[in-house]
Every structure is written in structure tokens, then in C-alpha cells.
Amino acid sequence: xxxxxxxxxxxxxxxxxxxxxxxxxxxxxxxxxxxxxxxxxxxxxxxxxxxxxxxxxxxxxxxxxxxxxxxxxxxxxxxxxxxxxxxxxxxxxxxxxxxxxxxxxxxxxxxxxxxxxxxxxxxxxxxxxxxxxxxxxxxxxxxxxxxxxxxxxxxxxxxxxxxxxxxxxxxxxxxxxxxxx
Amino acid sequence: xxxxxxxxxxxxxxxxxxxxxxxxxxxxxxxxxxxxxxxxxxxxxxxxxxxxxxxxxxxxxxxxxxxxxxxxxxxxxxxxxxxxxxxxxxxxxxxxxxxxxxxxxxxxxxxxxxxxxxxxxxxxxxxxxxxxxxxxxxxxxxxxxxxxxxxxxxxxxxxxxxxxxxxxxxxxxxxxxxxxxxxxxxxxxxxxxxxxxxxxxxxxxxxxxxxxxxxxxxxxxxxxxxxxxxxxxxxxxxxxxxxxxxxxxxxxxxxxxxxxxxxxxxxxxxxxxxxxxxxxxxxxxxxxxxxxxxxxxxxxxxxxxxxxxxxxxxxxxxxxxxxxxxxxxxxxxxxxxxxxxxxxxxxxxxxxxxxxxxxxxxxxxxxxxxxxxxxxxxxxxxxxxxxxxxxxxxxxxxxxxxxxxxxxxxxxxxxxxxxxxxxxxxxxxxxxx
Numbered sequence: 194x195x196x197x198x199x200x201x202x203x204x205x206x207x208x209x210x211x212x213x214x215x216x217x218x219x220x221x222x223x224x225x226x227x228x229x230x231x232x233x234x235x236x237x238x239x240x241x242x243x244x245x246x247x248x249x250x251x252x253x254x255x256x257x258x259x260x261x262x263x264x265x266x267x268x269x270x271x272x273x274x275x276x277x278x279x280x281x282x283x284x285x286x287x288x289x290x291x292x293x294x295x296x297x298x299x300x301x302x303x304x305x306x307x308x309x310x311x312x313x314x315x316x317x318x319x320x321x322x323x324x325x326x327x328x329x330x331x332x333x334x335x336x337x338x339x340x341x342x343x344x345x346x347x348x349x350x351x352x353x354x355x356x357x358x359x360x361x362x363x364x365x366x367x368x369x370x371x372x373x374x
Numbered sequence: 375x376x377x378x379x380x381x382x383x384x385x386x387x388x389x390x391x392x393x394x395x396x397x398x399x400x401x402x403x404x405x406x407x408x409x410x411x412x413x414x415x416x417x418x419x420x421x422x423x424x425x426x427x428x429x430x431x432x433x434x435x436x437x438x439x440x441x442x443x444x445x446x447x448x449x450x451x452x453x454x455x456x457x458x459x460x461x462x463x464x465x466x467x468x469x470x471x472x473x474x475x476x477x478x479x480x481x482x483x484x485x486x487x488x489x490x491x492x493x494x495x496x497x498x499x500x501x502x503x504x505x506x507x508x509x510x511x512x513x514x515x516x517x518x519x520x521x522x523x524x525x526x527x528x529x530x531x532x533x534x535x536x537x538x539x540x541x542x543x544x545x546x547x548x549x550x551x552x553x554x555x556x557x558x559x560x561x562x563x564x565x566x567x568x569x570x571x572x573x574x575x576x577x578x579x580x581x582x583x584x585x586x587x588x589x590x591x592x593x594x595x596x597x598x599x600x601x602x603x604x605x606x607x608x609x610x611x612x613x614x615x616x617x618x619x620x621x622x623x624x625x626x627x628x629x630x631x632x633x634x635x636x637x638x639x640x641x642x643x644x645x646x647x648x649x650x651x652x653x654x655x656x657x658x659x660x661x662x663x664x665x666x667x668x669x670x671x672x673x674x675x676x677x678x679x680x681x682x683x684x685x686x687x688x689x690x691x692x693x694x695x696x697x698x699x700x701x702x703x704x705x706x707x708x709x710x711x712x713x714x715x716x717x718x719x720x721x722x723x724x725x726x727x728x729x730x731x732x733x734x735x736x737x738x739x740x741x742x743x744x745x746x747x748x749x750x751x752x753x754x755x756x757x758x759x760x761x762x763x764x765x766x767x768x769x770x771x772x773x774x775x776x777x778x779x780x781x782x783x784x785x786x787x788x789x790x791x792x793x794x795x796x797x798x799x800x801x802x803x804x805x806x807x
Contacts, residue, residue: 279684313767314729316709316722316751317576317796318621318634319678319685321597322641322662325618348596349618353574358545358770360749 263297270294272373274331275366278312281326283334291331294373295338302344307331308372309349310356312365317351324349331371397790398538398562398774404784405441410527412437413446413471417489418456422482426509429479429487432516433523435561436534440524441783446471458490458499466494473500475523484508487515491523501526513559533756536560537800538763539568539578539587540774544792555589557604560756560799562787568602576796581624584801588612588622588631599633612646623666623675632656632666632675643677643690656690657697665709666690669716676700676710676719687721701734703741709752713759718779720744720753720762731764733779744777754799755779763787765795 270293274283283291298305309328311320328347336342357364414434419425437443452465456478466474477489490502505518514535521532538560544552555569555578569575573592580587581601588601599613599622613619617636624631631646635653642663643656657663661681668675674691681688685708687701701707706724713719716736723732723741728748734741749767756763761783763776771793775786787794 313749315685315706316665316678318665319662319680319708321576321618321620322634322636322664325636325641326662350574350592351576353576353592354551360767 260300263293263300266293267297274371274373276327276369276371278314278365278369279323281323281330283330287331288334291334292338295335295340298335298340298344304344304346305335306374307345307347308374309347310354310368310370310372311352312368313352313355313360314365317353321349321351324351327369327371331373397565398558398787398794399790400435400439400562400785400787402439402441402783402785403775404782406782409442409444410473411444411446411471412473412475412527413451413466413469413494414475415451415454415456415477416448417476417487418478420478420480421485425479427512427516429512429516429519430475430477432513432561433475433489433520436517436520436532437524439561439785440532441778441785442528461492463492463494463497473527477519479512481506481509485512485515487512487519489519489523491526513563517559517561530760531758533758533760533799533802534560536757536802537584538562539580539798539800540794541575541578541796542789542792542794543772545771555587557587568604577621578796578798579622579624580798580800582626582628582801587798588624590620590622599631601631612651617641621665623668626668626670626672632668634664634666643675656692656695667710667712669712670714671716676712678708678710687719700736701741702739704732707732711753711755713755713779714757715759718755718759720755720764720779722751722753731762731777733762742781744779744781745775747775750775752796754797756799757802763797763799765797 270290274287274290307328309324311323325347328349332345332347335345355368357367414430414437416428416430434445438445446469450469452468453462455461455476461474461476471494474492474494475489477487479485479487484506486504486506488504491500492498493500501522503519503522505515507515517535520534524530524532524534538558540556542554542556546552550572553571553573553575554567555575556565557568558565568587569591571591571593573595576590578587578589585605586601586603588599590597591600597619598611599619600609600611602609612631613633613635615635615637618634618641621634622631623633629648631648633644633646634641635644638655640660640662642658643666645654645656659681661679663677663679665678666675667677673693674689676687676689678685679688682699685706686699687707687710689698689700701721704723704725708722710719710721719734719736721732721734723730723743725743729750730743730745731750731753732741732743744762747766750764753762753764759779761776761778763774765772766775768788772795773786773788774794774797775784777784
């Protein structure tokens with residue numbers, strides 16, 4: 194072989210090796226780039242999950258706060274609703290108070306017991322029936338506003354278990370009531 | 375949930391709980407103008423052991439409580455005969471007695487009480503009699519003697535040998551009130567607790583033969599009707615319906631129980647056959663129908679209904695189902711109870727803005743207001759038709775009072791403490807009448 198041929202062949206081999214080396218180098222770069230991309234993606238996903246969790250926690254806090262607000266409103270409204278003599282009609286005040294309990298019960302799964310009472314005037318058995326009318330009036334209003342009937346129980350005690358034991362309107366008025374328990 | 379409920383067995387003669395605070399005492403508040411002076415001489419004791427009761431004192435108290443007799447004080451008696459041969463009429467005319475009762479008690483575990491009744495003015499024996507029974511029932515035997523003497527002197531059978539069922543309530547300022555269904559003699563003595571509960575007991579009622587009682591109890595946290603045998607103490611829950619279970623009333627033949635249920639939408643009258651438990655609905659009306667009570671012939675019921683607007687008394691005829699209004703006087707009439715004569719009906723009657731007890735004569739429809747007390751309720755009539763016992767308000771508690779149907783005699787039966795409500799007068803204790 195001539196000298197030129199030998200140099201030519203070496204150059205060719207050299208070039209060939211260089212090309213080979215260069216190809217090997219770009220695969221590594223691709224791998225590095227891919228790994229970086231994957232890492233970036235993972236970080237993004239974690240960030241998204243954390244964000245979602247934060248949002249969920251925030252929603253739960255909001256719900257709990259709303260629940261507590263409903264419970265507070267119901268407590269503030271009181272659990273005793275009053276009636277006029279010989280009547281089972283719900284007054285505006287009674288309705289407003291019951292509304293607070295309706296709102297609370299629509300947000301949870303609790304049951305309630307409605308206990309109807311009367312003042313002492315008249316016969317005991319008739320008063321038992323009148324007390325039931327009052328408890329039913331509260332129950333029916335709650336059902337009409339969305340509370341499922343199976344979660345409400347109404348019982349009458351008539352003139353038994355009074356709050357005030359004396360006579361006269363100041364005592365009687367305290368006894369004409371439905372208690373929510 | 376712990377319910378403080380205790381059933382005390384009432385075996386005749388055994389008083390398991392003499393609740394002194396629930397014992398009633400009788401105080402005459404009004405008698406007749408000229409009560410007849412009667413001398414009841416202490417009866418001689420001719421029995422084994424020591425006498426358990428002062429029988430003459432029981433007769434003495436009964437006649438005094440009737441308001442129609444003025445028993446002679448023992449301190450004024452000049453002699454103490456127990457036999458006719460020992461009786462000197464001048465001793466009794468001297469102290470203005472018009473009648474004399476003498477007698478003796480003999481026996482041991484079983485005793486006999488023999489009495490003789492004399493007219494001091496005409497100086498003749500009018501009547502005599504013997505009653506007998508177990509020694510533990512000596513008080514009731516004394517009441518039977520009083521019944522016979524009362525009938526001899528007034529023509530009306532006495533009602534002293536009877537019992538009272540009532541609910542005693544003791545207020546608990548720290549929690550639930552104590553309810554006690556109590557049974558006592560008609561003079562308030564020997565109270566026995568049949569049922570004790572922290573939840574209300576209402577509407578006590580007697581079976582026609584006096585062997586059982588029925589009542590409403592909230593011990594299951596809802597009202598239910600129970601029956602209880604006085605001899606055995608056995609209880610049976612008769613109803614468990616949703617809504618009201620109230621006002622049990624035995625039919626005169628004992629076969630059925632009228633009651634008030636609201637399970638079908640609103641309070642109506644129902645009839646339960648006690649043998650089969652089959653229920654028959656009697657009234658069907660959107661109004662409140664309650665407080666059924668039987669006419670003595672068992673053919674109709676009186677009841678309270680506000681179908682006309684406010685509570686009034688109506689009559690339901692079982693055969694035809696026909697309903698007629700009975701009361702037309704007063705804005706409020708409720709809780710009727712019929713006397714054994716089927717003619718007089720006692721009820722709560724509102725007049726002058728107050729709640730009184732009145733009696734309506736079903737034949738003439740005449741209404742007589744008997745009481746001047748207010749917030750009166752739960753009238754019950756003695757089996758001889760002569761007295762009406764009822765509950766009324768006294769300060770912050772309920773007490774029992776009685777008034778004669780003719781309005782003449784009145785007395786009150788306060789308990790030492792607590793409230794007494796819903797009295798129910800028993801039928802006669804033995805089946806003599």
C-alpha cells in the first residue's frame with residue numbers, strides 16, 4: 194500500500210471513530226434530558242397533589258365552619274317553641290327558630306324528638322291530644338321544608354312535666370311548648 | 375338508658391310501701407246543717423291476741439266524713455255496752471244521741487264483726503248484722519259495717535268499703551319527677567304503691583269487678599296502655615302504637631277496652647277486644663276525640679270531642695255508630711263520668727272563666743255546677759252515686775276534694791306532701807251489691 198493510502202485509511206478510521214464517539218455522546222445527552230424532564234414532571238405532579246390537598250383541607254375547614262355556624266345558629270335559636278292558649282299554630286318567632294334547626298338537620302344526619310306540652314287548664318287526656326297537635330305542627334313544618342320524616346319523632350306529654358308549677362298566665366305560658374331534643 | 379321503674383306487687387293484705395307522704399287525710403270543709411248525732415260505742419274485743427284495729431273508730435270516722443252525722447265523743451259516753459242487755463237508753467238520751475251502735479269483734483286469723491243499731495228516741499233496735507273476713511282486712515270490715523249503718527239511716531247504700539286509685543307525683547327539682555300509682559282505702563288509709571316511675575303515669579282505671587287496673591305509662595319513653603292484676607301483680611302491655619295511646623276504659627261486662635289512639639292520623643276512639651286483641655275503630659274524624667267512658671248498660675259511650683270547635687261531650691251508640699252531642703251549656707265540657715244510675719254525669723265544665731266540676735242529669739239535661747274551686751279536673755263518682763271526688767289546684771300542687779252530688783257535703787283529702795291527681799273510685803270491694 195502506498196503512504197497516501199495508509200494515511201487515508203487512518204483518517205477514515207479516525208473519522209469513523211470520531212463519528213462513533215460523537216453518536217455515543219448525543220445518546221447520553223438525550224438520556225440526561227429525558228431524566229430531567231421526568232424529574233420536572235414528577236415535581237409538577239407533586240405540587241399539584243399538594244395544591245389539591247390544600248384546597249381540600251380548605252374546603253373541609255369551610256364546611257366545618259359552616260356546620261359550626263349552623264349549629265351555633267340552632268343553639269342560639271333555642272330548642273323550645275311556644276304556643277298560644279288552646280292553639281297549635283306556629284308563631285313567626287317559632288318558625289324562625291325552627292328554620293335554624295331545619296338548616297342544621299339538612300346538613301347532617303341527626304334525628305330529633307319533638308315533645309309537646311300544654312298548660313294545666315282542662316282535662317289531662319284532652320291536653321295530651323293538644324300536646325300532640327303541637328308536636329305534630331312542628332314536625333309537619335320541618336318535613337315540609339325538607340327534613341325526612343323518618344328522622345323526626347313527635348311525642349306528647351300533655352300537662353305532665355311542666356316547667357312552671359304555679360298557676361296564672363306567667364306560668365302557663367312557659368308550659369305551652371314543644372321541646373326539640 | 376336506665377329507667378328507674380319498679381313494680382311493687384300488691385298482694386292483698388301485704389303493704390310493701392306505706393308511703394307516709396302520699397297518705398291522704400280527710401278534712402270536712404262543709405257538712406249538712408244539722409248532722410244527726412250518733413253514738414258509736416267502742417266494740418268489745420272477744421278474740422285471740424290483741425285487736426289490730428279500733429273498728430268502732432273506723433265506723434265513727436266514716437259516718438263523720440259523710441258530713442251527715444255527728445258522732446258522739448267517747449269522753450262524753452256514760453257507759454260502754456257491747457250487748458243489748460248492757461244498754462240503758464237514758465245514758466244516751468242524756469247526751470242527746472239519736473242513734474246508738476254497739477258491737478263486738480271476735481276471732482283470730484279470721485274475724486267476725488257483729489253490730490247492733492238502736493234508735494235512742496224510740497228505744498228500739500233497728501238493725502243488726504255480722505261481717506266476716508281475714509284479720510288483715512279488719513279495716514275493710516269496719517267500712518262494711520259503716521256502709522250498712524249508713525244505708526239503714528239514710529236509705530242510700532254507703533260507699534265506705536271501697537278503694538281509691540290515684541297518681542301521686544313528687545317533684546324533683548334536680549331532674550325528673552317521681553310518679554307513683556297508688557291504691558288506698560276510700561278513707562285514704564293503707565296506701566300501696568302499684569307502680570313507681572320517673573316517667574309519667576296517667577289515666578288510672580278500674581276493671582268492673584275491681585280485680586284489675588289499667589293505666590298509661592311512659593316508661594318506654596312513649597305512652598302505652600297497661601293492665602295490672604291487683605292479686606298477682608302481673609302486668610301486661612296492651613298497646614304499642616305510634617302516637618297517643620290513652621284513656622283506657624273497661625266495658626261494663628269486662629270484655630273490651632275503649633281507648634284513644636292517634637296512629638291513623640288524629641286522636642280517635644277505638645275498641646279492643648281483650649280476648650282477641652282485635653281493634654275496632656269507632657270514630658273517624660279529624661277532630662280530637664278522647665276520654666271515652668261507658669254508660670252502665672254498655673250500649674253507648676260518652677266521650678270528649680272538639681269536632682264542634684271546643685271540647686264538648688258526645689255520645690256514641692255502639693249498635694248504630696250514631697253520634698249525638700250531649701252538652702250544650704258552657705264553652706268547655708270534658709272528661710265525663712257516669713254514675714251507676716246511668717242518669718247523672720259528672721264532668722269538667724267551664725263557667726265564669728273557671729274550670730269547675732258539674733253534674734248533668736241526662737234525663738232533664740239540667741246542669742248543676744258543684745264546685746267553687748277553680749282548675750278542677752278528673753271527676754270520679756262513688757259507686758253509690760252520692761259523692762264526686764276530683765282533683766284541684768292548691769298552690770303549686772294538686773289535691774283531691776270531694777263534694778256530694780247534691781252539693782251539700784264537701785271535704786278535701788290533702789296528702790302530706792306531693793301532688794295527688796287523677797283519682798279513680800273503685801267499684802264495691804265485695805260483690806254484695
